[in-house]
Amino acid sequence: MIARLADRGEQTIARLADLPGGTKALKAMNDLRARVDELGKKVRGIDELEQRVAKLEKDVATLKRARKPKAAPRPKAAPERKAAPEPPAD
Numbered sequence: 001m002i003a004r005l006a007d008r009g010e011q012t013i014a015r016l017a018d019l020p021g022g023t024k025a026l027k028a029m030n031d032l033r034a035r036v037d038e039l040g041k042k043v044r045g046i047d048e049l050e051q052r053v054a055k056l057e058k059d060v061a062t063l064k065r066a067r068k069p070k071a072a073p074r075p076k077a078a079p080e081r082k083a084a085p086e087p088p089a090d
Contacts, residue, residue, distance in 0.1 A: 016022045
C-alpha cells in the first residue's frame with residue numbers, strides 16, 4: 001500500500017501526514033511492512049528446516065533397521081515369602 005502511495009508521489013504521503021491521525025497511520029503501515037518482511041524471511045527458513053527433519057527421520061529409520069533386536073531380559077523371580085505363623089489355637 002505504501003509502495004502504491006509512493007508511486008503517486010511524496011505529495012500524497014504528505015497529505016496523509018497532515019490528516020488527523022495520519023502520522024500514526026503512516027507509522028503503523030511502515031511498522032506493518034517491516035513485520036511482514038521479517039515474517040517472510042522466517043517462512044522461507046521453514047523449507048530448510050523441513051528438509052533437515054526429513055533427513056533426520058530417514059537416518060533414524062535406517063538406524064532402527066540396522067539395530068539388532070536384543071532378547072528381552074528375563075524378569076527376576078520374586079523372592080519367596082515365608083508364610084506368616086498362624087495364631088495358636090485355644
